[in-house]
Amino acid sequence: MNTPYAKLSDLLRSMFNAAELRAFLRRLPSGTDLVDALPEGLGSALLAGEAVDTLQRRGRVDRELFVHLVGYAPDRYDEIADVARAWGVVPPPRPQSGVRAGTVPPQEHSSGHDELHREEGRNRGPVVSQELDSVDVAVLVALEEEFEQLRSLVPGMTPVPDPQFGGYYYCFDVGLTGPVYRCVARFIGNMGPDRAGLFADRLIARWHPRVVVMVGIAAGLHDDIHLGDVVVAEQVNAYLSDTKAVPQGEEGWSLLPRPRVFEGNHALLQEVANFRFVHAAAYGAWCNAGATDLEEQVDAAARKKLVSKGLIEVKPSLHRVHLASGPVVVAANGFAEWLRSHDSSIKAVEMEAAGLLEAAATRVEPSRALVIRGISDLGDERKSKLDAIGKGGLRRLAMRNATRMLLALLEAGVLPRGGGQS
Incomplete structure (x- = not known):
């Protein structure tokens, strides 16, 4: 047969x-x-x-x-x-x-300096010279554990030393038809908006990308958002950027937030909003890959429990959201409620997007930016238990779903292109 x-x-x-x-x-x-x-x-x-x-x-x-x-x-x-x-x-x-x-x-195929490595179908792992000074897409990742998942889905990266600040950039190509996207990635190694802003500024100055993308994990703060879902920031609320401590009662005090707000790029957000309609097959493949990863990262018993509680769905979904960003690891429902009391549209929280968007915006020629986050926990007292499932399985799932969404957008050709050398 x-x-x-x-x-x-x-x-x-x-x-x-x-x-x-x-x-x-x-x-x-x-x-x-x-x-x-x-x-x-x-x-x-x-x-x-x-x-x-x-x-x-x-x-x-x-x-x-x-x-x-x-x-x-x-x-x-x-x-x-x-x-x-x-x-x-x-x-x-x-x-x-x-x-x-x-x-x-x-x-084993590459036999010379000029040969392109074809380790994976979508990535040809080019040999990158120090003279290359511009790319199409620059990707910033906060944590090493997140970068490990990015690298597993985008193998064949070429490391390029950073002689000025130390560490490495990782160059790769994406795309099998037509002109490819020339990309570079860097991980920070720490959390927080200040470090993210510093690294984003260096990344933009070194590589002059057409678009800079933050990829990583976040906490969901709304019933619409499930574990494993991916959120793209329409607006980023830097909730502690200009916070003021004010008196409360005779000896008490409280924080009065006066957040800075960064708007997402309209053209990029429109591509995200229409992606599942214009590129239905690619969106379906992304959903199916997320379902497969869920089975691999979370055992059947834990998966069944999460589904029965309505915390996760078999296939991930893509959302455009208002995103809170600040230097706090949110693991208390009270703090999450405090965030939403100042902006009821906030549906997720993380720690680096505000730094990246500020670095992208505060330039003579501002850079287009996109924030893509996978949901790994729910920003409440359950965080440590959720993180322990599958020894970080939900964190890996969230990062892989976010990475695959970036790759799907690139493979569909919807992000800006043309900054890298041909």
Whole structure:
């Protein structure tokens, strides 16, 4: 029977020998675990069948798998796309003409300084010279744990040292059709608006991006917002930026917030608002990938409990929100209520967006900016328990959903492009 299982098994068997298949699988997300689960000593035919069984059991027959396959063998795009459709997966975009097919696993393919690495389908990991001084998209991430998830979804990054301030920038390309987006990422290593503003200012000054994007996790503060959902900031409320301490009673005092408010970029927000309608297939693929990740990051018992309590849904949703931003880790319902008492439209809270937006806005030529956050907790006393589920599973899920949304926007070509060198 020409079943989806048989189609994928035949495709893998025709593309790889046994050693090549193991090497290819190892480069997938959680690839080492996949390969370790396969029996030793099998030939290519049997190994291909075992690989499909393992991928199916783990929910990894998804769009990412087919992006990897296209990146490995772009000349076989039509066959790969046919198999993807058989599994109910939206195929990745057709690669650019002239891209040569690989004959060895991607990490072994590059043989010279000018060769582009094709570790993943959407990313060709260019060799980046120190002379490159502009990009299309600059991505800022606060924490190392968040950057680990970004890097797992965007492998093939090229590290570029920062000789002035230390650390590294990480360059990568996104896009399989037409001109690619030239991108750079940097993680801060700490939380808070001051550090975010400092790093954002350096990032913009060094790379002159067409748009700068903050990607990370946040806490949801509204019943509309569920764990794993992704929020994009229409407005960022820097709630403690100009706060005044005022008398209360004879000896008491209270904080009188006079927040600075940063508006999101109208054109970018319109693209986000219309994304699920104009790019319905891409939005559906994003939802499905989030559902798969939920199963991987949260065990069945915990997942069932969260769903029954209405804290999470099987598939994530995308929201445009008013976002509170400040130097406080919010883990108390009373504080969340205090935030919303001053702006009832606030639906999420985090710690870096205000710094990034101020750095983007306070320039002779302001930079366009976008804030994309995945919801990892609910900003109340349950935070520590939610963070402990799956040893940070909800935090990883939130970051991966936010990262995938950024990649979906890039693959759809809706963000500004043209700042990087051609």
